[in-house]
Amino acid sequence: MLFNSIAYLVFLGLVWVLHSLLPLKWQNRLLLIASYVFYGSWDWRFLSLIWISTLSTYYLSHAIARTGSQKQRKRYVAFGAMLNLGILGVFKYFGFFHESLQDLAGALGISLHGPAIHIILPVGISFYTFQAISYLIDVYRKDYQPSQSLTNYALFISFFPQLVAGPIERPSHLLDQLEKPRRVTGEMLHEALYLLLWGFFKKVVVADTLALRADAVFSADEFTSGMVIAGTVAFAFQIYADFSGYTDIARGSARLLGIRLNKNFLFPYFSKSPQEFWSRWHISLSTWLRDYLYIPLGGNRRGELKTYRNLIVTMLLGGLWHGAAWNFVLWGGYHGAALAIHRFFKSTYKSRSGTQHSVVSGLIKLTLMTAVTLYGWLLFRASSFQQIQDMTSGLFSSEPAALFLATFLKTCVYGAPLILVDFVCYRSNDEFAIVKWPLVPLVLFYLALIYGILILGVTNVQQFIYFTF
Template sequence: MLFNSFEYWIFFAVVVVLLAFFKPNARRIIVVGASYIFYSFWDPRLCILLFASTLANFYLGIAIDDAAESRRKALVTCAIVLNLAVLGFFKYFDFFADSLSTLLGLQGHPWALSIVLPVGISFFTFEGIAYCCDVYRKDVPAVRSPVDFALFISFFPHLVAGPIIRPENFFPQIRQQSGLTLVDVKWGFCQILKGLLKKVVFADFFAVVADGYFNDPRSGAVGPAVGIVAFAMQIYFDFSGYTDIARGCAALLGFRFPSNFERPYLAANIADFWRRWHISLSNWLRDYLYIPLGGNRVGPLRVYVNLMIVMALGGLWHGASWNFMVWGVAHGTMLCIHRVWGRTVARRISVPSLLRPLTIVLSTTLTFLMVVIAWVPFRATDFATTSTILQQVVTKNVLSTAGASSEYWWLLGISAAWCALDTHRRLQNWMVERMPYALVGVPIAFGLVALQLLGQFGVEIPFIYFKF
């Protein structure tokens, strides 16, 4: 059941209507039940895994909270190992088994088990780890209500593709729940409409162009720059569109999720990019991997090693493919170079105030180009395709406009113009949060017309992060 499908909105409307007739305690039970129904649309068997993961983390959290200091570390270690074992088995067993078979020169796939990848497993296992670690650190108390904890893990707006919600952000909202205000309703609907526009109009159009290039980069039907930029636009509009819809649906159910994207392609450097892109994952990797490894508190060489480990594992988190790890290593390398530059060359350069706007434009452009090129191994299906595309990037044919229709340029132009017009999101925030109710119908009507005229309804393209 996709967010951009008619079936989902019927399902969501039924849930919202049902909640209006019940008190808060009953509402939580209804939402948990609805979440399992939602998840069962992919494969009812997966609900067993979701339930088992929820139950294990619920009791482990209580055990950690109640344990003596001498046993707390062993229990949280057990929780981390259990969650990673579940994630590793379902997501990576076949991948590593096949890789080992290839390394040993074995024919076929003798050790593969053909395991079905549970939708959203990367997200709900990371939330389970975060919860147990936070209880161990005494950042949050253990949740004693199984319904409340099940709601945290299975809450359907973010169940299959995030954002990764932190316990300290979610559980207080359960206790503070009250009726929806007009502000909540307006904000929720605006987020949903914005997300649908991003997905159905922008992401799905760029997806067709990107597929036309990455599926056969040698054909010449789509130019390298056209195809690579198309994928950069697709993944941003696709994932940020999903997040907007998830945040809007959550708001209409009484919860506010933090922002997961803050104009990442306007980042002035690669570190800034990761403060703006998939913020919930970036923060998770920082707090539960980078800092425990030593973070910035260790020697300079170890800091760079930590960065590479975190980004390599962050890349592999996205999928069972060496290409994803290459993407992560590429970003780790860029982060290390940025760190070296900032601690050596940048400190010795004094830029005149008149030239600072130009340096920002240049650094933002360079960052965008590097990020876009790094998307190649992320999207390519194998090393051979990655190699072919990267070879094309350094040829004069890279700027071929083959495959770029007028609609392609219009959508790119609209994206760039909107960012230039509303760089700091003041206009967008005003429209979403402070626009007078008498005027709300104007952007809504405009958005619905744009969906009708420009929406890619003839193709069914799932959200990219559903497979992670």
């Protein structure tokens, strides 16, 4: 049941009506059943994986809280993390490592014959696994008291708006809301309306239309600079509209039920440095990686060189989290290197000349960061190392290409609303700045979204990119 389907709208409408009629205890039970129905609509067999993750982390968290022995606490948390990462490893990475090992052995002249294993990737497994692990670690660190209600905890792991593609929530944020009485205010409902309409628009109008242009470029056999740039810019808008559109629909759906989910995007394409980009792009993942990987590795507390190492290792694993393919690892490593280089220059520049801010320097930084981000998307979207090589060489070829102009124009037209709305909200430092507009422009804005979705929306339902991660 995809968010951009009529089935989801009917489902959400039914859940919303029933939810508003029930008391809290029954509200959570209803949401839990609804979440399992939602997840089971993809493949009911994978419900067993969610149950394993839920039950193991729930009971281990209680065991951790009960025992006084630090050694025992460590064993429990390690066991829980290994079990959940093990499931993720088998379902998401087994085939990848199996193939990579065979390729490596082949390159060394050793023949490894084994049966070809094809494991279906359960949708959303990377998201709920990270959420369950963060809960266990927070309990271990005594940052959070284990939940006393299995229903509430199971709902925290499987809450349908954010189950399949985040935002990855922390127990202190989502579980706390699930355990307390909720009140749906008029403001929340209005924000929900805005998030749902804007999210659907981004997905079905911007992302799905630009996907066709980006796909046309990335499936070509030969590349020229215009093509590569236009295709990569189209993909940059596509992935942002797709993922942030999903997140907005998730947050809008949750707000209808009186629950506020975390922000996952904060105008990322206005970033002026890699550090700023990662504080604005997929925020729930980058903060997860910071708190549960980068800081435990030592963060920036053990000298500059180790900080660079920690940044690169964190981002390499962050890249691998996105998918079982080497280009994601390369993409992660590339961003890790960008973070390290930026950190090096920032400390050098700061120590020599202090901090200077001007419009010109801001524009230069914005342009440089946009170029870094775009090349990163090329690595991310490419289907092979060979294609990365071909497209990179293509950047230096100036032969005219028919695909360039059509792709570029379409990207400008369809990307413009995205940039305009982001710019309005960025300038006022308020993601709901538009909601506060006067009545007439606001209604016209909503009408434009509704008719944009109806007329320009791609009707053949497309899956969200991040559902495959």
